[in-house]
Amino acid sequence: MNQAAHQAIEKAAGRDNYSSSRAMRILFAEDATNRGAHPPEAVVRGTHETQIARVLKACSEHQVPVVPRGAGSGQTGGAIPVAGGVVLDLAGLDRIISLSRPDQVAVVQPGVVTGQLQKAAAEQGLFYPPDPSSADFCTIGGNVAENAGGLRAVKYGVTRDYVMGVRAITPTGEIFETGGANIKSVVGYDLSKLLVGSEGTLAVFTRLTLRLIPKPEAVATLSGYFKDLTGAARAVQELLSSGIVPTACEFMDRLGLKVVGEYGGVEVPDGAEALILVDIDGPPEVIRRQAGQAAEILSHAGGEPVKVADDAEQAAALWKARKVLSQSSYQLGPNKLNEDVAAPLGRLADLVRMVRGISKRHGLPIVVFGHAGDGNLHVNTMYDASDPEQSTRAHEARSDVFAAALSLGGTLSGEHGVGTTKLGPAGAEIDPVALMLMHRIKKAFDPAGILNPHKALPPL
C-alpha cells in the first residue's frame, strides 16, 4: 500500500475515521480464530453508506485489499487481513433502523449485536431465532456473512432463512439493494441468499432486512444419558421422526462428559457414553406433553437417567453440561482445533465412531458435541501447540476428521465457514466445476479481487 493509496483512502474515509497507527493495526490484526496475527496497513471506521462506497472505490482503484469486520468473533479467520490492506470496521453501524410488528420484519445495520436484536424483537413479542453461541457479542453483519447457525437451527433454520433483503456496496463502490420485506419474492436471481454465507468476499452490507416470527410462549428442557452411542443416535432419530420438532437437540460424547464431570461440576452417571439435551418450545401445555413424550422416546432408546426440567432453574442445571464444556475441555490441553463438520442425519453415530478412531490413532483427546438435530457436530482436538510434534499430530487428526465427514457425504463446515483455516480442505469438498462458477461469481462482484481476498473459496 503506497503513499498515494494511503492518502486516497484516508481522504475517502475522512481523517477521523482512518488510522495507520501501530496500536490500531495490532488491534485489528486478529479475530477469535486465534491462529496468528496479520496486521492490516490501515483501519477505516465505516460511518455511513456513501463514505463506505467512497472507501471501497478508492481501494479498488489502488488495488488495496479490504476486510470487512464486525465483532471479530469468527472462528475461521474471516476478519483477519491476511493480505494486508485495510480493515473496514463496521461495528459502529449498530442501529436497529426499524422493527415492525405487523410486517414481522426488522431492518438493521450490520454492526447490530445479535443479542440486541433478539432482545428488541422480544420486546415486541417477536423472535429472531438464529442463536450462535457468540450472540452476546457477535454482529448481524458477520452472522449474515457466515450464515451463522446455532442451537435453534433444528426447528428454526439458520441465518439465511431470516435474510429477506440486503442493502450492500460492491467492491467497486456501487450501492445496491436486493430483496425486501416480502416473505415470498421470485423476481430476479436471489442475490440476498447468495450474499449470505459469502464470507465478506462479494459485497459490504450496509443494511439487512430480517424476518421475525412470533415469540414462542415457553420452553421445556429435558436430557438423557446413554450407555451406548447407538442408543443415543436412535433416540435422536426417533425424536426427529416423532412429529415433535425440537428447538434444540444437542449431543455430547463420553470425553465431553468426562471433562464436565471432572472439571465442570456436573454430575455424570458412571459409564455414560453420550448425553442428549433437548429443548422444545411452544404453548406451555403443548410442550409439557411433548416433553413427556420426548422423555419416553429417550428412555425407550436406553436413556438413563432421563430428566425433564420442572422450571428454569432445573433447565439451566440440565444445560450446565453444555455451558461448561468449552472451558472444561482446556483441561485436556491448552490449545484447541475447533471444527464444525456436519453429516447427513443418519450418519451421525458413524461420524462420532470415526472420530473416536482418529483420536486413538493420533493419541490426542477429541471432544465431540453439538447440534445432533441438524447433523452439525463440533469436533475439538485438544493439544499443546508449544509441542511441535503434538501440533503435527493435531493437524493430522483434523485432516482425518475432515476426510471422515466427507466420506459420509458430510461437509467441512456446518456454520463456521471456510475463511482461511479450511481453504485447503475445502478444495476436496467443492466440485471443481462448481468452484469455477464460484470464482466467476466472485469476479462478477469484485473484478479487482480486493474484497476479503484468500477467504471462502479455495484457489482454482
Add this chain to the structure above:
Amino acid sequence: MNQAAHQAIEKAAGRDNYSSSRAMRILFAEDATNRGAHPPEAVVRGTHETQIARVLKACSEHQVPVVPRGAGSGQTGGAIPVAGGVVLDLAGLDRIISLSRPDQVAVVQPGVVTGQLQKAAAEQGLFYPPDPSSADFCTIGGNVAENAGGLRAVKYGVTRDYVMGVRAITPTGEIFETGGANIKSVVGYDLSKLLVGSEGTLAVFTRLTLRLIPKPEAVATLSGYFKDLTGAARAVQELLSSGIVPTACEFMDRLGLKVVGEYGGVEVPDGAEALILVDIDGPPEVIRRQAGQAAEILSHAGGEPVKVADDAEQAAALWKARKVLSQSSYQLGPNKLNEDVAAPLGRLADLVRMVRGISKRHGLPIVVFGHAGDGNLHVNTMYDASDPEQSTRAHEARSDVFAAALSLGGTLSGEHGVGTTKLGPAGAEIDPVALMLMHRIKKAFDPAGILNPHKALPPL
C-alpha cells in the same frame, strides 16, 4: 438454426430423441401461460446426464437457444421457446433415486411430478411440504427453477427451503454438483440456493437433493367470513402473532365470494367482504385446541360465521370456496390475467383496497385471493381478449396492480416467476446495480447466452 446445427444436435441427442417434425414443434410451442405460441425448431428428449451435456455443448457451439422443460405448467412463459432453438424435454427423467428416512432426504430426477414425491414421502412417514396448486402434474425441476410456493408456505416455506443440493449441467455442457444431504453447510457460495428460482437460465438440473420432514399427524380447518376488509386483515395479523403457526392462511375477496356463491355452489353469507380460510397441522389434541383458539381470534376480529371443521368432509366443504374459485371466475370473462404479487404482511389490506380502485378505474372485474399468511396474493383480471379495447384496459389494470404492489414495498411475483410475461415490469422492481450483477452471474454460467434466453432478467 442451420443444417449443421440440426445435425450436430441430433447426433448429440441420439436420433430417437430428436425431432423437428411439425407436430412436435407445435406440441412444445406453449406452456400453461396461454399467451401465444412460439414453436421451437427442434425438440430433444433428455435421457441421461451425459447425453444432455452433449446436447448443451452442441447448442453452445452452434449458438442455438435451449429451453429446459418439465411439465410446461408454468404461468409466466418460462418454458416457451420465444427465441426458437431447442426445447429440452426433461419430463422423462422421472425417477425418485432414493428416499432416506434416517437422513430425511430424497434424491430425485427433475421430471418427478411433485405430487408423486409427496406421496412417496408420505409412505415413509415423511413430508415434502411445498404444494403448488399444480402439484398433481407439475415437476420438481420446474418447481426448483421457479422456486414454487403454494398453500403451505406460511408454516413451511417455499421450494428453496427444501433444496439441499443440485446436480446440474452448465450451458457449455459441464456437469457439476453443489450442496448435498447436509442440513447445514457453509462451504463455498451456496450455488444451490442461487439456482433455485433462476428460471432455467443458469443450468439444467439432472438431480435434486431435497429435504423431507416428519409428516404432521393431522390437520384442522376453520374459516370465517368478514363484513369488512379491515376486520379480515386484523384477523390474519392477530392469528399470525398469536403463537399459532398456521399451515395455510388463505384470503378471498368479495368478488371471489360472489362468483363462488353464484356459480360455484358455495353458500356465502350476505354482504361478505372477505373469507379467511385456515389450516393448522400437528398432533390432534394440539390442533383441536389451536383451531378453537384461532376461531376465537377470527370471531373477535368480526368473523361471522366462523366454522371449525369436525372432520375431513367438513374441511373439504370449507375449502370448496377456494377450490371452485378459478373455474367460477371465468363467468366474469373468458380470459384472465393471473398475477401473483406480494406485499409485506402489514400492507395486505392496503393492497386489496388499491386493487379495488384499479378494478373500478378500468371497469374490469378483478378477483383477489391467495396466501394472506405470507403476503402473496393472486390478482386475476377477467376480460375478453377478443375485444381489443378490453384487452388494453386489462393490461393497463395489470400494470397498475404491479405499480400498487411496488408502492407498498411489495414484489411483482411471490411464486410464479418473471418468465417472459413480467420481463418489462421487473425492470421497475430490480435495483439497476443488482440487475447488472445478475447479468454478470448469467454470463458466468452461460457465456454464449443460449439457456432460456429472454427470461427472468429484464435487459440492462
